[in-house]
């Protein structure tokens with residue numbers, strides 16, 4: 664649960680794509696330790712908000728502060744490495760010929776070694792790091808419920824299992840903040856439960872703060888401590904899940920249909 668301190672502060676964020684005002688001055692505070700749900704109709708600016716916070720798109724105005732530090736102009740890799748701040752994309756990406764543990768160790772190596780060449784250096788300290796990464800990979804395979812398929816090349820796993828593996832990969836570098844873009848899209852109900860449990864475990868036991876975009880609103884309302892609603896690039900509501908589902912403006916703009 665949150666201790667009330669600021670993890671991510673978004674101030675007056677604006678982004679135009681030509682004539683389209685994707686974000687029209689959005690303010691959001693994400694508190695350390697919370698799961699914040701982000702909902703809104705298609706095209707309301709949710710993914711653009713993630714893109715501008717993580718350096719994939721440059722905003723036209725506004726600021727993004729991570730633990731009080733202005734990261735608005737930081738490039739993506741600096742945000743991920745120094746900020747311990749990661750995001751997922753709607754498309755799942757895994758290394759298809761590697762099994763779960765190999766995928767996870769590689770994800771850990773890519774983030775914990777200072778540069779690509781050093782991942783090939785097999786000195787004693789590198790061996791120790793790889794062995795620590797293998798230990799963490801095994802724990803994450805257990806946590807995400809992937810043990811039964813862990814020996815398969817990731818390319819032979821189902822789409823939902825690949826999503827779980829991608830989620831576990833994001834946890835390898837011990838991030839503090841993760842933005843998840845539609846983690847449940849296209850996966851079956853049994854795996855939906857596993858994804859939810861994995862997010863809850865990472866939040867409660869590993870202390871990871873989450874912002875989650877998800878169109879499955881029933882699940883999102885259960886998972887989130889607080890929910891922000893975007894509509895036409897502006898914030899329409901910012902409240903508890905219980906209050907958001909009863910908000911007449913939110914019902915009209917999004918939940919009603």
Ligand SMILES: Nc1ncnc2c1ncn2[C@@H]1O[C@H](COP(=O)(O)OP(=O)(O)OP(=O)(O)O)[C@@H](O)[C@H]1O
Nearest residue numbers: 680683684685703704705706707708709710711712
């Ligand atoms: N790279 C881009 N170039 C031009 N317009 C874009 C680009 N990315 C997004 N847009 C436009 O910006 C607006 C917001 O899009 P965005 O993808 O952020 O919405 P969203 O809420 O994530 O939608 P969805 O729920 O469908 O994923 C839309 O009108 C979209 O068409």
